[in-house]
Amino acid sequence: MNNGSGATVTRTSGPTSTERASALGIDRVYDYTTTDPADQAELQGTFDVVHDTSGSLPVRTAVRPLNKTGLSPTRSGAAAPAPGR
Known part of the structure; x- marks a missing residue:
């Protein structure tokens, strides 16, 4: 990569x-x-993008590590916004 x-x-x-x-x-x-990175306190609120390539990550889990402007694209193409947006 x-x-x-x-x-x-x-x-x-x-x-x-x-x-x-x-x-x-x-x-x-x-x-x-x-x-589980979603449980790592140092990662909470630090990501611009969380991309789940397997499609198995629950949306609630995917948005936890996002910063205030972050997005989590879903397999359907929609983007789940960060919490509080």
Whole structure:
């Protein structure tokens, strides 16, 4: 993944993919089998975009880490706004 735009990229991966994700240039990688990033206090309110590529993340969970102007695109193409918007 090229994050030459200056973005900080955070991703969840399974235990067999975390090293590969880091090697691709992802800044923070969480093993979803041991850590739920949505429960990490330091991540709350920090993201501009939360994109769930599997479509399994509940909207309530996806919007928790968004900042006040953040969006979470859904598989249908709609975007769930951050809480309080």
